[in-house]
Amino acid sequence: xxxxxxxxxxxxxxxxxxxxxxxxxxxxxxxxxxxxxxxxxxxxxxxxxxxxxxxxxxxxxxxxxxxxxxxxxxxxxxxxxxxxxxxxxxxxxxxx
Numbered sequence: 001x002x003x004x005x006x007x008x009x010x011x012x013x014x015x016x017x018x019x020x021x022x023x024x025x026x027x028x029x030x031x032x033x034x035x036x037x038x039x040x041x042x043x044x045x046x047x048x049x050x051x052x053x054x055x056x057x058x059x060x061x062x063x064x065x066x067x068x069x070x071x072x073x074x075x076x077x078x079x080x081x082x083x084x085x086x087x088x089x090x091x092x093x094x095x096x
Contacts, residue, residue: 001025001026001027002023002024002025002026003022003023003026004020004022004023005020005023005024006018006019006020006021043055045059045083045084046079046080047078047079047080047081047082048072048076048077048078048079048080048086048094049076049077049079050074050076050077051072051073051074051076051095052072053072053076053084056068056069056070057069057070058070058084059071059072059084059086060072060086061073061074061086061094061095062074064095072095073095074086074094074096075093075094076095077093078092078093079092082094
């Protein structure tokens with residue numbers, strides 16, 4: 001964090017000038033990103049329980065015919081949207 005000190009010039013109550021006088025770093029910068037955006041911090045997709053379904057561009061059942069890039073060993077219960085189409089028979093259980 002920086003603290004900036006300015007000299008402000010007013011003419012008849014209206015700001016007519018601004019000059020930077022000092023710039024002091026009050027908090028040292030960090031080199032670690034602790035969070036970015038709104039993406040969930042958990043590595044597991046919240047749409048499934050029973051096993052950790054990774055968050056990836058595509059997830060398939062381990063041992064099946066899918067081409068990944070990520071896999072999950074089931075069974076997994078679908079508790080939200082079945083975004084990876086793991087529940088082929090629509091009984092809310094995937095990779096059975």
